[in-house]
Amino acid sequence: MRRLIDRLERDHKLTKEEWIAVITERADRDYLFERARTLAKQYYGNAVYIRGLIEFTNYCGNNCYYCGIRRDNSRARRYRLSEEEILDCCKEGYALGFRTFVLQGGEDGYYTDEKLEKLIRKIKTLYPDCALTLSIGERSRESYERYFQAGADRYLLRHETADHGHYRKLHPEELTLKKRMDCLWNLKEIGYQVGCGFMVGSPGQTAECLAEDMLFITELQPHMAGIGPFIPHHETPFAGESQGTAEQTLYMIGLLRLLKPNLLLPATTALGTIHARGREEGILAGANVVMPNLSPVGVRKKYELYDNKICTGDEAAECRHCLQGRIESIGYKLAVGRGDPVEDAGGNYV
Numbered sequence: 012m013r014r015l016i017d018r019l020e021r022d023h024k025l026t027k028e029e030w031i032a033v034i035t036e037r038a039d040r041d042y043l044f045e046r047a048r049t050l051a052k053q054y055y056g057n058a059v060y061i062r063g064l065i066e067f068t069n070y071c072g073n074n075c076y077y078c079g080i081r082r083d084n085s086r087a088r089r090y091r092l093s094e095e096e097i098l099d100c101c102k103e104g105y106a107l108g109f110r111t112f113v114l115q116g117g118e119d120g121y122y123t124d125e126k127l128e129k130l131i132r133k134i135k136t137l138y139p140d141c142a143l144t145l146s147i148g149e150r151s152r153e154s155y156e157r158y159f160q161a162g163a164d165r166y167l168l169r170h171e172t173a174d175h176g177h178y179r180k181l182h183p184e185e186l187t188l189k190k191r192m193d194c195l196w197n198l199k200e201i202g203y204q205v206g207c208g209f210m211v212g213s214p215g216q217t218a219e220c221l222a223e224d225m226l227f228i229t230e231l232q233p234h235m236a237g238i239g240p241f242i243p244h245h246e247t248p249f250a251g252e253s254q255g256t257a258e259q260t261l262y263m264i265g266l267l268r269l270l271k272p273n274l275l276l277p278a279t280t281a282l283g284t285i286h287a288r289g290r291e292e293g294i295l296a297g298a299n300v301v302m303p304n305l306s307p308v309g310v311r312k313k314y315e316l317y318d319n320k321i322c323t324g325d326e327a328a329e330c331r332h333c334l335q336g337r338i339e340s341i342g343y344k345l346a347v348g349r350g351d352p353v354e355d356a357g358g359n360y361v
């Protein structure tokens with residue numbers, strides 16, 4: 012396996028068969044993580060970037076089988092933050108040193124293009140030194156262009172799985188992988204810094220599906236890839252399925268670092284949920300971003316994508332300081348600033 016790990020580090024790609032072999036065996040993990048850390052350090056030193064996540068609506072028109080805020084979960088207590096509440100989150104975050112805000116929500120038609128443009132302009136006027144990331148799902152190319160013109164810098168849209176058959180098992184008929192991928196290509200062409208990503212251990216996922224994810228990421232060359240374990244939610248069709256493992260998620264993080272050394276790779280909240288030191292282990296496997304929650308404590312529990320989500324009772328300041336302690340305990344430092352991706356060896360951002 013070392014041979015393939017070395018080749019991935021050298022060439023930044025593998026064939027589908029090679030990916031399947033590496034992902035199935037998951038051998039030489041200590042070696043993989045050591046190489047991944049070395050590469051992350053070459054590009055980012057010992058900095059871990061911090062992004063403030065604002066979960067501004069849990070209304071969702073989609074019905075993905077895995078997600079706790081899906082349309083058909085009638086038990087979900089729905090909320091929307093007002094513009095004023097969102098701006099309060101930014102204000103608090105700014106004071107805590109955050110220079111990136113991520114607006115994430117369900118697919119909520121209440122937030123029309125006009126409302127979003129107004130909000131984006133306001134945030135960028137108040138905080139011109141901050142990067143603004145949107146994560147609001149699939150919209151038309153024209154809408155994406157409008158948000159970009161209004162000042163949005165980045166967009167996160169996990170592709171969830173790059174295998175068509177597997178996509179069908181995770182989503183109802185009206186959602187297609189083609190549409191999701193088209194959105195990602197549109198976002199990239201418009202000029203956003205783009206993040207895709209997938210869940211590890213979602214129902215029906217095989218090594219072949221994960222190999223497809225790696226091939227898609229090789230092709231798309233995103234700026235960020237967000238991956239975390241699938242965790243069941245009790246009010247979804249996948250309530251009885253088993254969760255993804257930290258072991259496999261960490262291994263995929265290590266591989267992604269070798270695939271694209273300057274990638275922004277978050278150690279996700281989901282990873283921190285299934286393992287007490289999940290986020291620290293993520294950084295030690297090659298991750299370099301954390302995204303603590305800036306949403307008001309009163310709504311946190313309601314943005315319940317999966318069961319037992321961590322940090323739902325903690326104030327933004329508590330999470331910020333908790334994370335700082337965790338990151339420093341493993342010899343890294345929390346980096347304030349926008350945390351843009353750095354150039355790769357060829358002088359390209361992507």
Ligand code: SAM
Nearest residue numbers: 077078116117118146147148169241242316317
């Ligand atoms: N609506 C936007 C979208 O679809 O991109 C953003 C919000 S969506 C809830 C954010 C991400 O949560 C999804 O891309 C998915 O990967 C993740 N997620 C949803 N349910 C999950 C679960 N049960 N376990 C782990 N991650 C989950």
Ligand code: FES
Nearest residue numbers: 322325330333334
């Ligand atoms: Fe939220 Fe530790 S990161 S309490």
